[in-house]
Amino acid sequence: MTDETLPGTVPGGVETDLFPWxxxxxxxxxTLMLGLFLLMQPGMTLLVLVTFIGIYWFITGIFAIVSLVLDRTDLVWKAIIAVLGIIAGILVTTYPLYSTVLIATFFAILIxxxxxxxxxTSLARGVSGGGCTAAVLGILSIIIGIILLARPLLTAASLVxxxxxxxxxxxxxxIVAGIRMRR
Known part of the structure; x- marks a missing residue:
């Protein structure tokens, strides 16, 4: 009996008993609607998502302050999280356009x-006996990384x-998995 035929699973072995169909x-x-919005209105959708992130960071900062008052353990870390969360939340919600560009560009640079x-790492592995394929993939990865780094705004737009x-x-x-779960 494969995992697709076990009760409580869908193809791929994902357990379905955790969530109703x-x-x-x-x-x-x-998720489908978000994807369609990102494809049809990438700028506006990203702006809304970044604004929600700003609100989330602000609320996280407030919760960290409440946690500080209720529990004095990890005082320094909670204070840092509180201050950074509140400042980041205020900045992102006050300047959503700038924040959208900065956050997307930051992720592009990170990638x-x-x-x-x-x-x-792959190039070093390939040179030290890991084979020609690892070295070639390492070189390709370095080239792609440099190209992405050279054009972070274009990369950010592509990522969206x-x-x-x-x-x-x-x-x-x-949706398909949920419908299959119902049966």
């Missing part, structure tokens, strides 16, 4: 640096569209 369909629908570091495509695909897959 309609909740999985609802999540899929919301580029990560690609370069992975490339260096890529995220939109993944959200559409993930949303459709969740």
């Amino acid at each position: 309609w909740l999985v369909v609802l999540q899929g629908f919301v 580029a640096v990560w690609g370069i570091l992975i490339g260096i 569209l890529i995220l939109g495509v993944f959200a559409v695909i993930g949303g459709v897959m969740a």
Whole structure:
């Protein structure tokens, strides 16, 4: 008996007893809609998402202050989280346009640096006996990382569209999985 035929699973072995089928369909629908919004109105959708992130950071900072009052353990970390959360939340919600560009660009730069570091590691592994394939993939990763790093705004705009495509695909897959769970 494979995991697809076990009770309480859907293809891929995902356990379905944790969530009702309609909740999985609802999540899929919301993810699909987000993906479509990201593809049709990437700037506005990203602006709204970043504003929600700012609100979340602000609320996290407030909760950290409440946690400080109720529990004095990890005082320094809670204070740092509180201050940073409140400041970041205020800045992001006060300047949502700038924040959208900065946050998306920061993630693009982070991905580029990560690609370069992975490339260096793969190249070193390939040179030290890991094989020609690892070295070639390392060089490609370094080149792609440098290209992404050279154009972080273009990379940020591309990431929004890529995220939109993944959200559409993930949303459709969740809807299908939820419908299959019902049967």
